[in-house]
Each structure stands twice: as C-alpha cells, then as structure tokens.
Amino acid sequence: MQAIAGFSWWAAVFLSPVVREATLGNLGPVAVAVFDIPLFVMASAIAAFGVKAAAVVSTAWTGIVAVALAGYATVTTEAGWGVLGMGAATVGSLIALCLVLLGRVPTAWIIRGPFAFRPAIPRPTAATHVVSTFGQIVLFWGFFLAVIPFTVAFLEQRWAVALPFPSFAPPVGVTVLVLASALGISAAVAMSTLGDGTPLPSAMPNHLVIAGPYRWIRNPMAAAGILQGAAVGVILQSWLVVAYAVVGSLVWNYVVRPLEESDLEERFGEEFRQYRDAVRCWVPRVWRTRSHKR
Template structure:
C-alpha cells in the first residue's frame, strides 16, 4: 500500500472517530462545528469524507479525487463561517490539516510522488543573475526583495494569521517573557539576514531571488559557519514575530515554512548548485551543515580562478 493510501486510511478512521465524538460530546461539537446542525453536515460529510477516504485507501483513485475536493470545499466554507461568527475555529484548523494532507496523499496516489518541482517553475525557476549588471544593481534588487518579502511574510501574513487566531477562538496565553525574547531574536535574526544578503550580493554577483541567483559560489561571512544563513534567519524571524504577537499559529507558520523549504525547495536548489559549481560545492556541503552552525568557520581550498565563492540563500 502506498503512503497516499495509508494517509487516506488514517483519515477515514480519524473522521469516523471525530463524528462519533461530535454526537457524544457537546464540547467537541461546539468547538468544531459551532451552531451548525451536525445531522445536516453529517449527511454530506460522512459519505464524502469518511467513506470517500476509506474508498481512496482501498485504491479507488476517483474516490481520492472526490474526497480531496470535498475536504477543500469544507475547509473554505468552514473558514468563512468561523470568520463571520467566531465559532468552529478548531474545526477550521482540523480541516485545514486534512486538506493539506489530502492534497499530498492525492499526489502520491495519482502520480506516486509530490511534484515539488512546481514550486520552482516559471518565474521562480533557478537562473543565474545577469553578469553584465553592476554590483550596485544587485544590491538594489536584493534590498527591494528584502522589503517586499519581509513586508509580506513577516508583516501581512502573520498579522492575518494572528487576527484569525483570535477571531476563531484559538488563542493560547503566552508567558510574559515571550515578547522580550521575540524582540531579541528578531533583532539578531534580521541582522543575520541582512549580513547574509549583502555578502551574497556583493561577492556572489547575484541576489537571493531564484531568477537572479549568484554567479559565484561565495564561502564568506556567515556562509562559512552555516550553509543557508538566510533561510535560518527567516525561520527565526518568523518565530520571533509569533512571540511578539503571542500567536502560536504564527510560530507554527514559521516552522511549516522551514519544513517546506527544507524538503521541497532545498533539494532542487542544491542540485542546481552542484550542477553549476561541482566539486567545490560538494566539498562545502560535506563540511558545512545546512541548519546547525560550525564551531569553527570553514576555510575552503584555494580557488582556481578569482578566489570568490557564494551560496544562495
């Protein structure tokens, strides 16, 4: 049995258990369905979600498509209902997890893998920066990227998540030390991100953007102690913003971003770097870890040409 079918089997069992709890325990019904009539919802959801997941687990691909589509529809509809009424917040959260899991399981069921290459398609495909551009142009583009990405991923999205968390009644009290710790982490992580971006742009002849990647493998500054300091800084920034907002959903969002980048994006990025920089990158990858800094900075072997090496993000 494939992992996709295993997931659908687990989802069928979990769905049946949840519906049993809805009818037996009023607190579960209130937390996940609010004031919605459970009988009306069950008439549709049990066949399409529970039975559909069971049929998908048996290998029926049409059932996998149908139950995934239904899960997505319910997630969106329940999200709108929870936002309008302030009820059923935990139901939205559970259905969001189910929707993500169903999409992954559907990919495994239909094509036998998760098509992570879609993430780097089109404008997000890996391409070296224009070597004819002046260093100042790379710096300006890097600065613009920082403003846009930090504003979106560390400002707009966390504020929306934090607001939904409160509206849906999912807030959890944070200790008093959370905000001071968040300030400290945010300052240091932001400094690391700016330093890393500057080194990449100045020495690498490119930017952190996938469509304008460095032309040289630069092993300098923070890249001598950790392979992806910008990714490390971004995750730490996200967690820090979550602490500042007292939002566990934002903290979870940051951790989820780390997992997405590590398992979906990083393999493609490293294959690109290996194809372009060969043995030099392989030696660097073997000596410097992706997430855990070295105690002693890595010193690369003498370069054969211009002596400069840079690693993207």
Template sequence: MRWGRACFAVLAVAGAAWWCAVPLLPWVREATLGSLDPLPIALLDLPLFVLASALAALGWRPAAYVATGWTALVALAMAGYATVTTEAGWGALAMLAAAGWSALGLCLLLLGRVPTAWIVAGPFGFRPASARDGVLGHVAATLAQLVVFWGLFLVVLPAAVVLVEQRWRLAVAMPAWTVPLGTVVLLLASALGLWSAFAMSTRGGGTPLPAAMPNRLVVAGPYRFVRNPMALAGIVQGAAVGLIGSSWLVLVYALLGSLVWNHAVRPHEEADLERRFGEEFRAYRRAVRCWLPRLRPVPARG
C-alpha cells in the same frame, strides 16, 4: 502510492473518531461545529469524507478525488462560517489541515511524489544574475528583495494569521516574557539575514533571488558556518514574530514554512548549484551542514 494510501487511512480514522466524539462530547461539538446541526453534515461527510478516505486508503483512486474535493469544499465553507460567526474556529482549522493532508495524499497516491517543480518555475526559475549590474546593482536589488519578502512573510501574512486566530477564537495566552524574547531573537535573526544577503550580493555576483542567482559559489560570511543562513534567519524571524505577537498559529506558520523550504525548495536549489558549480559545490556541501552551524568556519572563497 503506499504513502498516499497511508495519508487517506489517517484521514478515515481521524474523521471516524471525530464523528464519534461529536454526539458524545458537547465541547467537541461546540468547538468544531458551533451552532450548526451535525445531522445534515454527517449525512454528507460520512460517505464523502470518511468512507471515501477509507476506500482511497484501499487504493481506489476515484474515492481519493471525492475525498479531496469534498474536504476542500468543507474547509472553505467552515472557514467562511467561522469568520462570519466567530464560531467553530477549531473545526475550520481542522478542516483546513485535513484539506492540505488530503491534497498531499492525492499527489502521493497518483504520482508517487509531490510535484514541487512548479515552485521554481516561471519568474522563480533559477537564472544567473546579469554581470552588467555590478556589485552596487546587486546590493540594491538584494535590499529591495528583503523589503518585499520580509514585508510579506514577516508582516502581512503573520498579521493575517493573527487576525484569523482572534476572529476564530483560537488564541492561547502566552507568558509576558515571550514578547521581549521574541524581540531579541528577531533582531539577531535579522542581523544574520542582512549579513548573509550582503555576503551573497558582494561576493557572488548576484542576489539571493532565484531569478538573479549569484554567478560564483559564495563561501564567505555566515556561509562559512552554515549552508543556508538566509533560510535559517527567515525561519527564526517567523518564529520570533510569533513570540512577539503571542500567536501560536504564527509559530506553526513558521514551522510549516521551514518544512516547505527544506523539502520542496532546497532540493531544487541545491540541484541547480550542483549543475552550475559541480565538485566545488559538492565539496562545500560535504563540509558545511544545512542547518546546524559549524563551530569552526571553513576557509573563505568566492
């Protein structure tokens, strides 16, 4: 609850500071509101966002609902306005960030935590793969997964982010060397991802997908050096795509993806591995770090 109140306190201070800057700094008004008249917006936003956030920071829960709902509504409205007019892109981006922050604060205020279990529910729930598929079946399923997930998270979504970045006039010029650097990094990270996927599907009796998890703990290939090589590869791939596309927003997208995976998905995945493999996984977790590779690999098994 304390952290939830802190989130709303940050929103209240940031909102108040922004409304002080709007009439005093023309460039702030133009960047965040475009040609919109700030007066009618202020008449609604000051009580429903700034004041409500301040009251939520003091622990009044109804105000948290008001602030979160209003922030989400304004974020959607500003995103639509920026997309149609190409104005106020920074305002739309700020409100989207505020909406996510207020949703985080609401969860912490009401529940004391972020309910991440839904991420691994339903079709994404952890289930061992069928042994009847065999190694070739697991390899084929893994390759199909890579095509779908890499296509979605490394092509479709980054392309959408770049389009928004350009439409909202948020693009920032990057040096020319970022394109060749990003290309090299993408190739290396993709090779790591393929190596990891091959080790998982040939040695683990399953696939990297949660709905068809390996039946054996895999300590082979890159898993001898680092505990989550596929996640590491995916994050680096996302950052490389940002460099290739000269998009700082895609770099932020990759960073946010890493935070979501590390704090929302990984704890559930590792809890499932500990339930299924017990001390074998705990010993592996003690020996191999999550993100920083070892200089010397642990002995292979699995």
C-alpha cells in the same frame, strides 16, 4: 489514516458536546454528517485502495468544507478548531491525491516559471545586485513577516483558538527578531556583493559564496527567515504564527533545499560538494577557505 481520523472525529462530535461546540459551533451535526461522512470519511477510505475518483471527491469536498467553515468561523467566532482540523485535512487530501494520481508529490513544480532557478545577468558592479537584493528584502519581509503573520494572528483571535503566552515572550521575540534580521541582511549583502547575483531563484548568484555567514552554515538566509517568523509569532503572542514558521521550515528543508542544492551541485560541481561536506545546513561549524568567493 484520514478516514480513521474523520470517523473518530465524528464519533467525538456526537459523544462530546465540548468537541461538537469547538469544531462545529452551532451548526447542526446531523445535517453536516449526512454529507461529510460519505464524501470525506467513506471517500477517503475508498481512496486508500487506489480509487482515483474517490480521491478526487474527498479532496474537493474537504477543500470546500474548509473554506466554508473558515468563513463561518470568521463571521460567528465559532468552530475555530474545526477550521484548523479541516485545513490540515485539506493538506493531507492534496498530498494523498498526488500519490494516487501521480505516485509522488510533484515538489519540482514549485521551481517552474518565475521561480525556476536561473543565474543572474552579470553586472559590471555589485551595486545593481545590492539594490535589487534590498528591494527583494523589503517585498518578501513585508509579505511573509507582516502581511501573513498579522492576518493569521487576526484570524486566530477571531476563531477563538488563541493560547496564552508568558509575559516575557514579546521582549524575547523582539531580541530574536533583531538578531535574525541582522543575520539575514549580512547573508544577503555577502551574496549580492560576492556572488554577482541575488537571493531570488530567478536571479541566483554566478559564484559560490562561502564568505560571511556562509562560512558557518550553508543557508543563513533560510535560518534567519525561520527565526524571524517564529519571533514575529512570539511578539504577536500567536501560536499559529509560530506554527506557520515551523511549517515553513519543514517545507523549505524537505522540499526547497534539495532542489536548490541539486542546482548548486550541477552548476558548481566538486566545489559545492566540498563546501556541502564541510559546512552543515543548520548547525554552525567553522570552515576555513583561502578564498572569499569562487
């Protein structure tokens, strides 16, 4: 698929001045094609037959071109759409490389080291966990909802790939951001006060929390984070920030959530299985229990 997409793009570059200018700016297409066609298009095609060396070459070249093109676009404000295309190709190349070399995408690697799932050290009072949780909120929200979105929005403008938003978008975004933040804070408070732990993977709750927002959906903090990211994108009128939130939701749902729920099932057994069967992940549903925590 990558080889076909690369071949199609190069055909469009030579046939359409619009595509050439949007993806390469003032770079000479022939000079770029001399390297990119054999190292990207042809190498991707050869890698499709399981040739490991070709997969390594294609991935390395794609990453180099993506970084170089991003630098060029940031300086010149040209070839912004080319940066996005090569960025997507880099992600695809990395996934393909894992499949060729390992036969799978090693998603479990993300929960190693400081991100490994470990229960928090029990505390005599919940105050310590509450303080730690709010410290985490400040740190993570500041990075994922401010630093990254503002950087992405700046690059979006610099690369000239911005798209128009309706005038009512910012007020709607502010409303969603406030509501989502309230959901995230209430979930964090419930986890730290009732779970004897924090939302951080390395200091997870020691009790299964089924109170507060956890009565309605299994992952209210994740839902809040996704909505917050999308809301910030709408406020900044940045479709790339909205896309960043959507991609984050997909990664969380298909990569992080299965690992997290496997850990919860291992630690809490039948109690978690009953909770999982009774409460949906995304769509709220009423679930009654006699206890606030276990």
